[in-house]
Amino acid sequence: MTWLKRRNSMKISARNVLNGKVTEIKKGVTTSHVSIDVNGAIITASITNEAVDELKLKVGEAASAVIKASDVMIAV
Helix, strand or coil: CHHHHHHHCCCCCEEEEEEEEEEEECCCCCEEEEEEEEEEEEEEEEEEEHHHHHHCCCCCCEEEEEECCCCCCCCC
């Protein structure tokens, strides 16, 4: 069950919600890098250590990557 399903009272404007499973959490001094496997693609987010703790994120558990961006840039 994803956090969006657990917190079904929360409404968000983002339309890009990718459901997956947490594969790695790398904690730094203040920020963590959380990786989620979404159908074989790895999405990594930088979030605060406090957020990791509040969400009770654990490797192997379901989570959703919520993407809200005004643009995507590609360079070569």
